[in-house]
């Protein structure tokens with residue numbers, strides 16, 4: 543009988559492993575046309591800020607926080623986007639790679655819109671000191687959207703009771719004059735026991751410094767139906783802490799009822815359901831009766847001798 547040559551099998555396993563490893567290590571080439579692609583809009587700070595949020599939810603799990611060299615030890619490595627591996631590539635290369643994906647890198651063509659993908663690139667570019675905007679476009683320059691940093695922004699809020707619409711007016715202080723702050727990100731929240739519950743998406747103020755949000759009508763409030771609304775600026779690192787708080791009767795009345803107070807499975811002993819008590823005590827009694835019966839029979843057996 544022929545015996546298996548274990549060495550040969552090992553050799554094959556090692557060979558296959560090397561083969562797949564070399565496929566995984568293959569260079570990632572980008573078609574020339576895609577490599578030259580640039581974003582149609584110039585990169586701005588607000589774009590990079592959106593990109594930062596997206597990066598932290600979609601990419602950080604593998605690539606680590608940018609600039610900390612903490613990407614996962616995969617093969618090939620995802621790499622830190624602040625590093626040379628990324629900085630040496632064109633905007634088009636990065637866009638193509640994050641759109642199509644390869645191996646351990648997922649493609650994001652369906653998960654992220656084109657604009658979202660470019661905003662992530664604009665965020666990554668803020669870490670590349672020598673970055674030159676491609677073809678005069680995709681510039682990190684005119685940062686027109688940050689003109690209000692340090693200008694003492696204020697939020698005032700007007701309410702529309704009928705359809706629960708909240709209008710936040712953000713104003714800045716320019717040369718002693720109050721002007722509407724355009725392009726500032728505003729978040730709407732309701733205070734909950736453990737933190738803030740966001741209502742809807744973050745809204746960027748329009749040219750009049752206005753951001754609008756309609757509150758849902760089914761928010762649970764306290765026993766009087768009150769909720770605590772908080773409107774605040776998202777970018778605290780730029781504008782400082784700017785917020786507005788008001789208590790409103792927009793919630794549904796909510797009276798807390800202790801679930802242990804009526805007969806239920808989760809009730810305490812005094813409130814257990816009756817069928818549970820009957821079956822439990824029934825079983826206990828039946829077991830003891832069986833034991834007594836067995837002992838009784840044993841005694842009878844002994845006497846019969």
Ligand code: HEC
Pocket residue numbers: 566570597600601602603604605616617618619620621627628631635636639640644645646647648650662
């Ligand atoms: C599941 C883990 C994972 C996630 C999530 C992920 N990546 Fe990757 N990424 C990888 C791996 C692994 C590679 C290396 C792939 C290769 O070189 O074959 C990579 C490579 C890349 C590259 C190419 C780098 C190079 O070598 O040229 C870019 C650009 C990139 N990722 C961007 C992103 C962006 C942007 C996101 C978020 C939208 C993201 N990645 C999310 C794992 C991931």
